[in-house]
Every structure is written in structure tokens, then in C-alpha cells.
Amino acid sequence: MNEQQKRILLVEDDPNFGTVLKDYLMMNDYEVTHAKNGMEGFEKFKKDDFDLCILDVMMPYKDGFTLAKEIREKNTEVPIIFLTAKAMKEDVLKGYKVGADDYLNKPFDSEVLLMKIKAIIQRKASDTVADSKQFEFKIGGFDLNSKLRFLTYNGGEQVKLSPKENELLRLLALHENDLMPRELALTKIWRDDNYFTSRSMDVYIAKLRKYLKLDEKVEILNIHGEGFRLVVNTEA
């Protein structure tokens, strides 16, 4: 077998620590690009295609969170790990809002980092692959253009979708006729899973159902405790 080497963008301003970490990761079969600050990090990010970003939070010019936000604007998928100088709850929260997949307090055990990297990359690999690039869907009489965020019924009028509406419907469409687990939507779209985000999602389901009412063959079913299922009934 032999998966191809995974590519990591490491943004770390401390030259000693940065080089050591880079070498360590390379020894563990990752291809590592090391940027010395946020600016450089973003440049390198745009130029290349990474499987994971490891960002130091404390950096001159451009801190890790700001960089992460910029990266997220370009790419909503790539996993991000933050390195923080010490446990700072505020920061951690802020990090999660940007869509961090994990964070680590320096100094950290390098083996822990390695395990996290493995877990994260593997997780992403199993979700994403084919999915991540599909933006147009036929759903019964509807056409969803997920890039431009609109829904048309029988070529007629276009309904504009909000970002969340759009992502949720897209996720449902990707799993048409199959279970779309609640948890999946929450982690992929809301990047958080708690009572309120879950209720928020229910609100969006209600909105989507309203849009989809035009075609009575299309419906969103609930699977209690599991998630939702977008079905398109074939028969009359």
C-alpha cells in the first residue's frame, strides 16, 4: 500500500523550535513547509495544497488566529491545529470559533502532537475525498447551485440561500436517500456540537422544508436520535 506523503504547513516564528519541530515531523514521514510568520504562512498556503496547518498563536505581524481566519476564507476544509504558549481559555475558544480542529499548549509532548495529526488527517480523509468538490445537485424538481447559493424549481425562479441553509442542504444532498447524521452537520457546518447549535440546525431544517414544499415528492425525514434523510419519492 503506501498512502502518499501528507503535507503540513507549519507556521512558527521561533526559529529553534520551528526547525526542531519541522525535522521531527519530517522524520515521521510528513512533508513540511515551514513559514516564519503569519504573512509568509499565508503566502505559502495560497501557493500550495496542504493536508494540515499547524499554527503558532503568538507571532509578530500576524497572529495565528488571524492567519487561520484568512486560511478559512480560502478553504473551509483543511484541518488546523493551534500551538498556544500556555492554557488560555479565551484563546482556545476563539480558536475553535475559527474552526480549529485541535490545539496544544506549549510545551507539549511531541508524541501527542503526532497522534493528533494522525487522527485528524485520517478523520478528514474519510469524510472528504469525493464530496468536497461537488457543488451542483438535482433534487427532484429542484436544482441546487451550492457555489452560488441558490435553488431553482423547474428552471423557474431562483431562491437565494443563506450560507447555512446552503451548506446544510448540500450536505443532505450529498447523502441523498441516506442518513445524514446530525453530528456530521454540526461538526462540519457549525463546528461545534451542543444543545443550541443542535436546535439551530433544527431551525434550518424547518426553513429548508419550507423551500422544498414546492415539490411534494421531496422531503426531509427525521431519524430520531440519528439525523435526517433527504428523500426523493419516485412513484406517483
Place this chain on the structure above:
Amino acid sequence: MNEQQKRILLVEDDPNFGTVLKDYLMMNDYEVTHAKNGMEGFEKFKKDDFDLCILDVMMPYKDGFTLAKEIREKNTEVPIIFLTAKAMKEDVLKGYKVGADDYLNKPFDSEVLLMKIKAIIQRKASDTVADSKQFEFKIGGFDLNSKLRFLTYNGGEQVKLSPKENELLRLLALHENDLMPRELALTKIWRDDNYFTSRSMDVYIAKLRKYLKLDEKVEILNIHGEGFRLVVNTEA
């Protein structure tokens, strides 16, 4: 929300360390059964269904390797992690021969353990799904889709099943025409075996019988004191 809690069997004779570790794992959303020695460990293993076993190697009466061997005889799948007092190559090898999935030298970083657990459980999950988890069954004129939790009769309308209904019917289907022991359903589905859960199960049997009435060739028979048997009569 969400995946169900994973169950860990922890066999560790040092009471202090054992309790601390148990608490730590429980804080991280695992359900932990703690056994204080190999004997007890094996008893608990037989009674329940675990997703992972963590075995201390050094234990009085029955060491971890011996226990692992016994466990393997009952179950070739369940992942096993060994805790060894210190790096001992010999032992490690011996462990792998028994089919250990990993080992850790005490003292170890608890976060590392956590990551290993996650990785191992996930890996198993992804192996297993396809094979051992069968989700579609034909039962006479019925089709059971156990993933989406519905039952159709002759391609007609879909009846939604509750989680318990679904799991119970699936278990019966897995043993079609054969005895499905009461105790099996109780430990696998209810994860508990007492008067009330047993009565609860009877209620579910009644519910399933109601659904299955549509096809008079399909029935659930009781084997007094033993369990139930899902039969599909072939002749007219």
C-alpha cells in the same frame, strides 16, 4: 445527539492508579468497567460487550497476557492495549503475539493513551462496519433496512422503527430460524439483564409481532425460558 458511548474494560490491580485512570477515562466520555485482577477481569469480560480492553501486564493471580489469551479465545476482534511497567522488549513481543493492538509503558502520558484509544477504536470501527455489521435483511416479504431503521413489506410503504425495535429485529434476523437467546438481546441491546429490562424486551417483541403480521409466513416464536426464534415458513 451522537454516537453511543464506547465501553472499556480496564484491568489494573493497583487500586490508586486504577481508580485515577478510570476516572480520567470516564471524564473523557468512555464507559469504564474496572476489574482489580485477571480473574475478575475475565468474569466481567464474559458478562458484557466491550469496545476495548486495557490490561495491566503485572498482576497477581493472572497476568495481563494470560488474560488476553483467554479474552482472545472468546473474541478475536476486541482491541487490547497492554500497560507494562517499563520497556521490556520481550514482553512487548509476547503481547503482540496475543494480538495486542498497542502497548504503553508506565508511567505514560494520559493524553497519549487517550489518542491511542481513539485511533484504535476508530480503526476497528472502520474495518468492521462493512463485514460484521450487516444492515439489510430480507425476512419473508419484508425488507429491513437497519441503518435507516425502516421496514417495508413488498416494496410498499416504509414503517419507521424505533432504535430498540430496530436492534431487536436485526438481532432476530441475524439468527433467523435459530434461537436468539433472551440474554443476548438483553446484554447487547439493553446492556443490562434484570426483570424490568426483560419485560421491556417482551413489550418490544409484541410490537414487532404486530408489524410482522402483514406476512403470515413470518412469526416470532418463543422458546420458553430460552429466548425467541424468528421463523419464515416456506410452504403454503
Place this chain on the structure above:
DNA sequence: ATTTTTGTTAATGTAAGGTTAAAAGCTATA
């Protein structure tokens, strides 16, 4: 005959989901 086990229906309590509306966040633009 009488004690256990099972069959079945109904009642109860709790959790999850459906829906709408109000509040809070954003962003752009005046």
C-alpha cells in the same frame, strides 16, 4: 394447583424534534 414465564395493552415520564417569533450578530453603506 400454583408458581413462573410470556403476551399484550395501556399509562407515564422524558427526550427529541417542529415551528414560529424575537433577539442578537454582522456587514455594508449612508
Place this chain on the structure above:
DNA sequence: TATAGCTTTTAACCTTACATTAACAAAAAT
């Protein structure tokens, strides 16, 4: 910086879905 126009979250209230327990009848075992 105020404001208009959106998006998203939170709140509230209601309905449905589930699992358990109770209650009583029937069947099987002793």
C-alpha cells in the same frame, strides 16, 4: 456611527417519539 438589511441564534411552546413500568390475561412448567 448609525442604520438598514440581512443571517444566525436563542427562546418559547407544542407535538411526536421512545422506553419503561404497571396491570392483567394466557401459557407453560413445576
